[in-house]
Amino acid sequence: MIQPQQQSFNQKIEVSNNFGIEVYVKREDVLHNEISGNKFRKLKYNLLEAQKLGFVKLLTFGGAYSNHIAAVAAAGKEFGFETIGVIRGDELVDKYLENPTLKKASENGMQFEFVTRTQYRDKNNATFLNQLEEKFGDFYLIPEGGTNDLAVKGCKEILTDNDKMFDFICCAVGTGGTISGIINSSYEHQKVLGFPALKGDFLFQDIQKYAENGQWNLVTDYHFGGYAKINDELKQFMKQFFKKYLITLDPVYTSKLFFGVINLISKGYFKPNSKILIIHTGGLQGLQSNIAEI
Known part of the structure; x- marks a missing residue:
């Protein structure tokens, strides 16, 4: 049997805002110590x-x-x-x-x-x-x-019936397989937002190969200069995020995702009283060298 060491769960985090927005993190990073998220x-x-x-x-x-x-x-x-x-x-x-x-x-x-x-x-x-x-x-x-058809099938299992309450599902994007699975299992009222770690618009076409339905878009403003690029602002964000929530982020994918979502909340991007679910996809082995790849 191919089973995780632990089931993922949703953790609420308090993000200061004047819009009544609630934010939860799906802790996919806990699935396995080495086969992460x-x-x-x-x-x-x-x-x-x-x-x-x-x-x-x-x-x-x-x-x-x-x-x-x-x-x-x-x-x-x-x-x-x-x-x-x-x-x-x-x-x-x-x-x-x-x-x-x-x-x-x-x-x-x-x-x-x-x-x-x-x-x-x-x-x-x-x-x-x-x-x-x-x-x-x-x-x-x-x-x-x-990323292939079987990978997208597996990523469809990230969302469960308990996630129906959310208006927005946000995740980091590398090759497009994870977001495709999430799109395919999302509900009609939900919008899926992907935050690419790479520059360029080519990912739209890659995702369209696998995405069967659903509302989705890519937010391309938070790659911090391109793949595996990181600056002092992002490093400081990672440290403060861990200090506040005791959740570790990686420098290539999840840090840029969480930075982007929180920044968009502060700008009023999301409709008032929205419920947002951010997918923590793991990948923390990259912290060992301060760089990671797909």
Whole structure:
């Protein structure tokens, strides 16, 4: 059985405002110590499918500080799969143990294939995948970031019937899989807002591949300069947020999400007396190096 260590729950936080707005946090970060938040959701049905098809190896792609790489390695150890991580950057081959994410993934049994950035761009190329299969044997392929139809199915389970009371559902966006699942399980009266950690509008098209229905939009003003970029203002926000609520945020995704939602509340963006649910998707392993990747 692919089960979390703990069920998520909704925690109310007091956000000062003059609009009667209530804010809750869905604590998906507590699902598992290492297979954190949305990564557990994305992997659940992929692991079940791999088991069903008889695969014993998982292969996936990621950068040196990837939450996804860390989660796949931990999932392989816990649920009995060999794991292979194709890592962007061949300069890491002799010094990956200096990297906290890769060191932990290695300790969890992951085997690495370090490739150049040029080679890495071929991660969806059939010829490149065939070469990997020749080298490693049969494997179950999980895409970079974990997003596919089965991942979206898992992310649909983030919202439950108890969340019907909320008017707005807010979440961080990386590859678009998590928000797609949330959109697909949201109610007609709810609006889903995604806060991308990356610059650019390409995510709209990516999400439209999976989003079946619902009202949604992306708020693109809170990426703080781009992916994995962080400044003193955001660092200070993370510290103050933890001091006030005892909730840890990561520097790449959730800190920008919570900063954005609270800032929008202060600007009167949300209708008065709204109830807002913010999804805490975990990814806290990135704090080890003050940077994280999809």
